[in-house]
Amino acid sequence: MSVPRFWRKLDSRYNLKGTHCVECGEYFYPPRNTCVNCRRQGQIEAYRFKGTGEIVTYTVIHTAAEGFEKQAPYTLAIIKLDEGPSLTAQVVGSSVNAYIGMRVRSVFRKLGEGGERGMIYYGTKFIPVDG
Amino acid sequence: MTIGIVSYGAYVPRYRIKIEEIARLWGDDAEALKRGLMVYEKSVPDVDEDAATIAVEAARSAVARCEIDPSRIGAVYTGSESHPYAVKPTSTIVGQAIGATPVMTAADFEFACKAGTAAIQACMGLVSSGMIDLGLAIGADVSQGAPGDALEYTAAAGGVACIIGKKESEIAAIIEDTYSFTTDTPDFWRREGMAYPEHGGRFTGDPGYFKHVTNGARGLMEKIGTKPEDYDYAVFHQPNGKFPSRVAKLLGFSKAQIEPGLVVPKIGNTYSGSCLMGIAATLDQAKPGDRIFATAFGSGAGSDSFSITVTDKIEEIRNRAPTVAELIKDPIYIDYARYAKHKGKIRLS
Ligand SMILES: [Zn+2]
Numbered sequence: 001m002s003v004p005r006f007w008r009k010l011d012s013r014y015n016l017k018g019t020h021c022v023e024c025g026e027y028f029y030p031p032r033n034t035c036v037n038c039r040r041q042g043q044i045e046a047y048r049f050k051g052t053g054e055i056v057t058y059t060v061i062h063t064a065a066e067g068f069e070k071q072a073p074y075t076l077a078i079i080k081l082d083e084g085p086s087l088t089a090q091v092v093g094s095s096v097n098a099y100i101g102m103r104v105r106s107v108f109r110k111l112g113e114g115g116e117r118g119m120i121y122y123g124t125k126f127i128p129v130d131g
Numbered sequence: 132m133t134i135g136i137v138s139y140g141a142y143v144p145r146y147r148i149k150i151e152e153i154a155r156l157w158g159d160d161a162e163a164l165k166r167g168l169m170v171y172e173k174s175v176p177d178v179d180e181d182a183a184t185i186a187v188e189a190a191r192s193a194v195a196r197c198e199i200d201p202s203r204i205g206a207v208y209t210g211s212e213s214h215p216y217a218v219k220p221t222s223t224i225v226g227q228a229i230g231a232t233p234v235m236t237a238a239d240f241e242f243a244c245k246a247g248t249a250a251i252q253a254c255m256g257l258v259s260s261g262m263i264d265l266g267l268a269i270g271a272d273v274s275q276g277a278p279g280d281a282l283e284y285t286a287a288a289g290g291v292a293c294i295i296g297k298k299e300s301e302i303a304a305i306i307e308d309t310y311s312f313t314t315d316t317p318d319f320w321r322r323e324g325m326a327y328p329e330h331g332g333r334f335t336g337d338p339g340y341f342k343h344v345t346n347g348a349r350g351l352m353e354k355i356g357t358k359p360e361d362y363d364y365a366v367f368h369q370p371n372g373k374f375p376s377r378v379a380k381l382l383g384f385s386k387a388q389i390e391p392g393l394v395v396p397k398i399g400n401t402y403s404g405s406c407l408m409g410i411a412a413t414l415d416q417a418k419p420g421d422r423i424f425a426t427a428f429g430s431g432a433g434s435d436s437f438s439i440t441v442t443d444k445i446e447e448i449r450n451r452a453p454t455v456a457e458l459i460k461d462p463i464y465i466d467y468a469r470y471a472k473h474k475g476k477i478r479l480s
Contacts, residue, residue, distance in 0.1 A: 014228045048230075070475065071178050093145050093177055095463045108187040108228055110179040120215055122183065122224060 003119050013123035016106060018085065020047035027083040051106030052129070053081040058091065058098045067112035067121075079104060079126055093127040103129040134255050135302035136293050136439070137199065137265060138448055140192025141411040141455050142185050143289040143398055146175040147462040148470045150284055156467045157279050164284055169372020173287040173399025175465060175473050176273045180288065182211040183221045185404075186271035187228040189292040193267070194229050196452035197294060197301070204231040204294070205263025208253055209239050210246025210270045210403045212321070212328075225269065236263075243319060244368055245429030246270060247291065247403040252309055252435060254295040266295045270403030277327035278476060285371055287399030291407035303444040304414060304423070310351035310436045312343050319430030330430075336374075339432050344368065344378045347434030348426045355438055359383040362438075363421040366409035368428035369395035375409075384424070391416055392425075397459055410439075412455035419443045 009030070011017050018029035022043040026035060029049060035042025058077035061068075068074070075091040075098045091098050092109060104126035111121040149172045154161035165171055176185070186209050194201050207222040214221045222237035240246040240253070247270015254266025271290025276282030296302060318339030321328035331339075344367055352358060359365070365384040367375035372395050379389045392409030401408055406427035413423055423439040465473070 011227065015230060070472070090179075092179065093463075108184050108191070109177070110181060110184060120181075120183075122187075122228070125179070 016049035019044050029085040049081050053079045055102045056080050090125040092125050133299050134259050134297050135305040137296040137301045138193045138197030138294040139411050140189045140452050141291045142188035143458040144174050144176045146465050147172045170285050171396050176288040181215045182213045182271045183215050183224045185290040186225050186269045189290040190225050190229050192452040193292040193294050196448045201230040203264045204267050205235050206266040207237045208250035208268050210250045211272050213273045243429035244402045245427040247407050248427035248435040258297050268293050270407045272402035274402040275327050285400040287401050289401030289404040291404050291411050305440045307438040308355050312347035313433035316432035343432050343434040344426050344428050347436045348382050351436035362424040364413045364423045365389050366392035366425040368406045370400045372396050415454040417441045
């Protein structure tokens with residue numbers, strides 16, 4: 001990942017910042033500037049997600065991508081946030097194996113690093129609410 | 132003018148390693164170590180945790196506890212001896228991650244284990260002068276002890292954040308006064324680029340910890356005219372369980388006064404988080420009107436002492452974020468191999 005590309009999305013990665021359409025009530029993550037339902041009638045506002053949700057599906061990664069080697073094996077999951085949208089993120093810090101329907105909440109963690117000399121990428125991961 | 136703690140938040144990683152497990156690897160006597168150190172297990176960061184992520188978690192907890200608008204925070208100061216970057220302030224990451232940016236000042240502090248309390252003092256100054264509305268001071272570390280070194284038994288991870296303000300209706304604990312005692316003492320250091328610190332053997336006890344903590348503590352009590360028996364609780368920097376217990380006795384504080392804040396036996400030395408973790412654990416159970424005496428120590432060396440009185444506000448904010456006891460319970464125990472991986476002691480290239 002390039003430094004400028006990461007930096008442009010930094011605030012939405014750190015703080016789960018998305019958008020919300022006041023007109024129809026739909027939430028968007030990543031943020032959208034127009035509502036898919038209401039088009040030009042939509043009224044979009046910034047929204048910070050609560051960070052709670054549940055696992056829709058998951059997989060355990062053993063062969064990690066570059067910059068993630070030290071974290072393998074790790075659990076990568078699709079998480080449905082309570083407000084509606086889904087996102088892909090790591091689930092960490094669990095004493096039990098992940099399962100579909102597991103309740104999770106967001107935490108601030110290191111996503112990866114650009115080698116020894118490169119930037120450290122921070123962002124959102126999830127931990128189980130119980131266990 | 133009244134200055135004080137508007138809110139506080141703590142964070143301790145969930146992983147622990149027992150003294151027995153470290154001693155097993157090096158062939159040391161675990162029972163003798165536990166008796167000598169009064170430490171039984173220590174916290175270990177996850178593979179993706181560092182001083183910045185710990186500082187953010189503690190800061191978010193502090194913001195959640197008092198429900199203030201983070202844009203009111205005019206200064207973010209993070210004290211640590213394990214800042215993830217040599218150049219690039221941890222405090223910028225924290226400021227962004229709690230929504231306090233962009234109109235704020237920020238800097239990182241370093242003073243071994245007392246960088247967090249030095250940050251509190253700086254915030255007190257800025258708040259009382261009117262330069263800022265609220266200040267956020269953090270002590271957070273993922274401390275390193277070289278494999279096989281005595282420090283490896285206690286070097287742990289954790290952090291505490293305090294929001295400092297002066298609106299009387301918002302203060303949960305009044306800081307009545309603070310006093311510092313500093314000299315150039317070679318008890319502990321780490322050179323740039325080195326992975327592990329060095330300690331100056333006989334310097335670590337009497338000329339380091341005990342001299343600075345006793346002089347600092349007595350200095351503050353003399354300055355404001357208080358005695359140990361005027362306080363309900365006391366917290367002293369806890370590199371192990373033995374030092375704070377001994378220094379409390381030397382100063383005339385009782386075991387009962389230090390007991391609620393003595394968290395080191397279960398989590399180890401959280402360095403910049405150490406004394407603040409004790410203060411947080413004490414605030415978790417103190418009642419309005421209770422007085423807390425606290426002295427942080429940092430090698431190099433110096434101490435910062437604080438005289439604190441808890442207000443009615445504490446009852447309102449206390450349960451909005453996890454207490455230290457809640458953070459400590461339900462740990463995941465790991466073996467030395469996993470510990471080595473978590474701490475990055477295994478190099479892949
Ligand atoms: Zn809409």
